[in-house]
Amino acid sequence: MSRRKLVVGNWKMNGMRAHLDEVEAIGRVAAAHPAVEVGLCLPATLIMAGSERRGAAFIGAQNCHMDISGAYTGSLSAEMLLEAGASWVITGHSERREARGETNADIAAKSAAAHRVGMKVILCVGETLEVRDAGQAEEVVAAQLLASLPEGASADWLAIAYEPIWAIGTGRIPTMEAVAEMHAALRAALASRIGAAEADAMRILYGGSMNGDNATDLLAIADVDGGLIGGASLSATKFAPIIEAADQRMAAAA
Ligand code: PGA
Numbered sequence: 001m002s003r004r005k006l007v008v009g010n011w012k013m014n015g016m017r018a019h020l021d022e023v024e025a026i027g028r029v030a031a032a033h034p035a036v037e038v039g040l041c042l043p044a045t046l047i048m049a050g051s052e053r054r055g056a057a058f059i060g061a062q063n064c065h066m067d068i069s070g071a072y073t074g075s076l077s078a079e080m081l082l083e084a085g086a087s088w089v090i091t092g093h094s095e096r097r098e099a100r101g102e103t104n105a106d107i108a109a110k111s112a113a114a115h116r117v118g119m120k121v122i123l124c125v126g127e128t129l130e131v132r133d134a135g136q137a138e139e140v141v142a143a144q145l146l147a148s149l150p151e152g153a154s155a156d157w158l159a160i161a162y163e164p165i166w167a168i169g170t171g172r173i174p175t176m177e178a179v180a181e182m183h184a185a186l187r188a189a190l191a192s193r194i195g196a197a198e199a200d201a202m203r204i205l206y207g208g209s210m211n212g213d214n215a216t217d218l219l220a221i222a223d224v225d226g227g228l229i230g231g232a233s234l235s236a237t238k239f240a241p242i243i244e245a246a247d248q249r250m251a252a253a254a
Pocket residue numbers: 010163167168169170207208209210228229230231232
């Protein structure tokens with residue numbers, strides 16, 4: 001199964017109108033590499049303006065509410081984000097699981113809500129350093145994935161991002177062997193729930209300190225189908241080498 005590489009920037013709580021030039025520049029890099037699917041998950045305040053300057057990149061959101069509308073001060077529904085211009089949304093990022101107490105059930109519900117309105121979803125999972133050091137990473141992350149997987153999960157609208165919590169924003173990454181083992185374990189877990197063919201089609205991204213220096217090696221791993229990138233997605237200069245690395249892998253696999 002050849003899966004199209006998916007390279008997505010997560011701007012987190014970064015970005016003002018002045019940074020829309022970077023969105024535009026990244027959209028141009030995406031246009032120059034059509035074999036790769038490129039996106040930017042912007043802060044909600046930039047989704048509308050960003051979607052006007054996105055070029056060939058898609059615009060995504062970083063979170064959504066699980067309900068359509070209602071008395072939820074400060075929250076945004078998937079439908080609102082879609083209307084603003086976000087065609088994808090991240091769910092289950094560890095910064096929300098940890099700081100906002102989001103549970104696996106919440107994440108499954110948010111993912112299903114996004115799918116109901118026609119959005120695509122990147123569902124994040126990942127282990128703490130304690131779990132990794134205890135040798136339980138694959139077992140724990142596979143269980144987390146199955147517990148947060150929405151009903152009707154399918155490769156047409158869902159991608160998974162494996163993001164070891166201790167690798168996010170730290171400059172540290174697991175060994176290539178550990179990434180390969182984790183991605184294979186996650187694909188096997190998916191196969192047990194949604195069947196081998198669907199699991200084989202579903203993209204599993206790596207996230208956590210991915211950058212222009214390590215992207216080529218990470219993207220060469222058989223089960224690594226792209227990246228979810230924080231810090232290195234904030235400028236076109238830093239993001240472009242990752243998109244180029246993904247393009248080269250697509251060409252090598254063709
Ligand atoms: P990072 O963040 O690339 O800055 O480590 C990745 C993420 O949190 O999605």
